[in-house]
Amino acid sequence: MPPAESEMVASLGLLLSPDRVLAGSAVQRAYDCDAYTVDRSAPTCVVLPVSTEEVQSVVRWCLANEVPYTPRGAGTGLSGGALAALGGVLVSTKRMTAVLDVDVPNRCLRAQAGAVNLHLSRAVAGDGLHFAPDPSSQTVSTLGGNIAENSGGPHTLKYGVTVQHVLEVTMVATDGEVVTIGGRLPGLPGLDLLGVVVGSEGTLGIVTEAWVRLTPNPERVETALASFGDTRAATETVAAIIAAGTIPAALEMIDEGCLKAVLAAFPLDVPPETKALLLIECDGPAAQAQREIALVVDTCAQHGAIRVDVAKDEKERAKLWTARKKGIGAMGRLAPTIVTHDGVIPRSKLPVMLEFVYAVAREHGLGVGNMFHAGDGNLHPIFYFDDREEGKIDAVVAAGEKVIAKCIELGGSASGEHGIGVEKSDLLKLMFGPEDMRLQRDVKAVFHASALCNPCKVIPDQKGCVEHMRRWRGAAN
């Protein structure tokens, strides 16, 4: 029998300090979801540990008292990974923000899990280095959250996702032990357990600290904005740029549905007949960056771009990126509710996929815009609607599932960077057969994953998950 709320709060208050255990109805409301707002489930209480040792003592207490626990960073996750699906203790890393070691000569740093992504780069800005993963949430999202979700971002096309930039993690395993996985040197001999922990959505333990790689800032950056009068021409250009042998640092697309919201929020000068924009960045040694951007501009022109502008200075470049990175927020102007989906396909399938997304939105009476990492084939359809209208939530869930099913049919995946969380836990079986799912379960079993650590995510095997899903979906699967 799990302890009552008052007993839980008192016990955890003794382990940490009473002011770092939050409870009550206001707290429960504030922490009942992350940025995936469709599903909600309140924790009994929220704890704010400051160290690995404190996380360990909380986990041990939860294990001893059979209380579920869920790690949470900034709560910007888009698949419900930080949702306290079965209640219990929400372990927030918000007080674990320290950068512990900076090793400039070896291009690495160690930070606590709650350190904000952008703060890592800021810590070494004067040394000409940065932390490469740059999810749109990077001004607030945490290192621990980025590790849990294996976060991407626009520049992952060239620089890789989070897993390529994490060297070592300290983790409170699901048996309460503190383990170190990886090391300061990449390519460590032995099993790549680190490669599994990164992207495991906080289900294999709670990462409390990490050594990360730092990347030298490029000598030169060139950014181009190409306007197209036709969406298909833009998507075809994406494949053509890569096929020409260039790997841009970033290759982003904004379609007509997003463009009107973006233009209303950020004054970009684009031709009035624009139906789609490509934002392309090339970087590296000066000669290489200039050669590559020239090739990109040519390719855009050959594929029917009506205008291509290359940013003249840092200010212009910053303006282009602000429009892209804050663009999803701007979508809020179009309707009371937006839901951002995430699927990934081989990039040559972008033209057919995008047309499919438009058809699905029409069928379900939803507005849709797309702003996404085109170079990676990582689609982000953003459905906008008024959730007060009856049936709209069901429509957006159904539309999302159709989009994901199509991604998988085209050889892609159910998620490019947002993760499975609770959102897609029943969609994994579209990708994986029974033996494939057994392989997934076995990977989890290597870490002795307990039923208490972040339950109902990725593989919702724990008792109570079906009931949870039935409650929020309104239907049992």
Add this chain to the structure above:
Amino acid sequence: MKSLTDLCDALRAAERVRIIGSARRSAFLPSWDGAVLSLSSLSGVIAHDVDDQVVEVWAGTSVEELQEEIGRHGQCLPLASGLPLVVSQQYGTVGGLLATNLPHALWAQCGGPRDWTLGMTVVRAEGTSAKCGSKAVKSVAGYDAHKLFVGSRGSLGAIAKVTLRTFPSRALPRHQVETFSNEEPTHVARTLRTEFESARADAGRLVAMDPASCTLWSLNEPKLPAESWMLGPSGAIARPEQSAKLEDSARAVFDPAHKLAPGWQQ
């Protein structure tokens, strides 16, 4: 062996076996007198999606054959030529390249097999096949089981087929490897950048070095600072302390009957 079914049957029937490709990297594995199961006849390119720069290939395909096939379309795996084989890694089978995950000359510039592997079909120790990953260049759907198999040296099961990201040949960066002899190295080590110069001076019979990835290839066991790691003959490894418990757990989960030959000296 000609098919996935054949491989499943062979592993199901096996009692204690080492999974090999061409066995050309076996100097780095613990010595083994028992039965071997070679995948080198399970070969061929299954599909090369030229526009997507993705290739699906049977694990027994030779690296040379794969490079030739995708090279016709201006693509490659980013492995350097004209160096001792252990440095270039342009040899053996694709499965062997992945399973051993040894350093190579363009590692700092282009990453390693772990970074190029998008998806995989594996055959488990008890003889069933399973797939993981996808054909997309990034995916966070489920656990990255394929990462566990890269570098596992056949200790968790067999890699049957793989989906790899390819690179445009003409955009391939230059490597910075300096070679001192044409002999095949027996030891590979990596150090911190700050310790590379001194490690290099103490390395003894050096074959090659790569200042970009701080990797040393030598003909003897180098003297190394504490944070370095090293791979040596007969499965010898040296590395900073790791959670051995989790590695033991992986072997217990994936090979409960102890069918598979060890990948490292225990």
